[in-house]
Amino acid sequence: MNATVEQLAPVEQQATTPWVVAALYQFKEVKDPAQLQQNLLDIVKTINLCGTLIVAKEGINGTIAGDQHAIQVMHQFLLDAGFNDMEYKESHSSDKPFRKMKIKLKKEIVTLGVDVKPRNLVGHYLDPKAWNDLISRDDVIIVDTRNDYEYKAGTFKNAVDPKTESFREFPDYVKKQLAEHKNKKIAMFCTGGIRCEKSTSLLLQEGFEEVYHLKGGILKYLEETPAEESLWEGECFVFDGRTAVTHAMQEGENVKCHACGWPLTPEEVALPTYELGVSCLYCIEKTSEQQKNNFRMRQSQIVAAKRKRL
Template identity: 35%
Template sequence: MVLHNRVSADLLKKQLAAESFRRVTTSFYQYAKIEDPNLFRDQLYAQLFALGVFGRIYVAHEGINAQVSIPEHNFEAFRSCLYAISFLNGIRLNIAVDDDGKSFWVLKIKVRDKIVADGIEDPTFDMDNKGKYLDARAFNELTEDPDTIVVDMRNHYEYEVGHFEQAIEVPSDTFREQLPMAVDMLQDKKDKNIVMYCTGGIRCEKASAYMLHNGFKNVFHLEGGIIEYTNKAKEQGLPLKFKGKNFVFDDRLGERITEDVISQCHQCGKPSDTHTNCKNDGCHLLFIQCDECAAKYEGCCSTECQSVLHLPEEERAELRKGIDKGQMIFNKSKQRIRRRLNEK
């Protein structure tokens, strides 16, 4: 059996659009010791491919991190498949809050050094020594205390469109940069209650362990992240302390939690929280663009990119040669590191 995709992206997207059944988008992760990640990857690929699962999954010696889309009629078979794996038995599945069923169009399972890049090289770091879980109700109660510090362990562009009330941003676009930054920012707050959160729980769980590793005393992390919090808060009729949109790393680029629009279009400054990638493939900048600017600039981040968009494909391909786009993300927060923290 072929253990990777061989169909063109265009055809896969057409097949997805033609599907007559609903899909369910979910995410899960588990820190666990996987002896042979490559063998585990191949076995899992064969099982999920047979169920029509799409998505992005990372496997490493330290565990698994997955965001997937499952045909609704195969969801229970998918759950059973996971539960048959010893360290995934009973795993929490974070069901998407705002799901159009079109989040993924192909299955990709990759073996990596770590399931979340953290930059930690200290051999004494122990993921088993992590912060205390908080469910939605406990999170709401603890964050009512004005002395509690809430720390957003997501990237700047995620924080910009939505975050918890009073949450402190660690203004970086990589998790590996954020970990030492968080320690530095909170160095004189080691005895306070520190609550960390992220999208689905994987980053804040590791961050809580890192904070304890660096001498912090009272560290908590939100179980299941924003996704689980939102689902449980709605089920239990709890006040939603998260405002705005939850950025997600799939084709949706966001799921709405509340109707609050807390960010602005990066081009005209009007209220907007719609992320997009510049339509110029030689740029592909991730930025926020309102509907008016999307029409005016044809989905591009600038008039320069817009002009490139109208060149013949041969010329555009020539312009793209040799370009190292790196991490193309609009970030305007680098100078706001301590302002909110100093208010505590």
């Protein structure tokens, strides 16, 4: 099996707004990932979807968007294919959140780079209320398993930032900075829960004694927890055109710098360092003038393409 094969399915037309966005994953043995990929490609040729689904021997993961009918068709197909214990959440976007529909075949549905067994070694799942109770204690270490730019948009009160640029760096963080706390209670969270599934499995494999994770991730927490009871601070970065969401899964105020990908607050957008599609305060000193000119050309092409669609 080619672990890096990526196939594209075209999105023929825009769905009626608002777009339904479905985030889903399940760790489940897939005997023939290539066949599942082909079956998914056949399905998306007949319905209007955009987003990404990742298929591997260990399961399926992804976020897709479309009208309610298209989302229901895909959801039912996955249920019929045996993914009947998915972590599955729907939200909405006012604009098309992805450009294309991609079905990827990979070695892992979320890349940790370390062999773990998330179906066998499992931490303690906590619902939002139990999570609030746990992370309010003084004897608990709260670890944000996401990347640095996601942490920047928002996180839980008193959460530790591992300062990772990708999930592949998390095992190194565990060995170098977290290993001395194996006898402590460790509470971990991520956007939808999938990275925590692997993180808790990794920690248990490394000899940690009490490992907890937020079931359904931040998205489920924001969906179910009233703002007045929430211990979440800021917005939750999402990997689509919305940039970030807040409580009740409402679209946030952060926007993404399309030069470097970092989320920006309205105040940061107002700074002179920000130029749409070209730069922000986090990357303006990291790119050359030639690169900035290339970004400007790209941005002008994006604007022109949008005008043609109007």
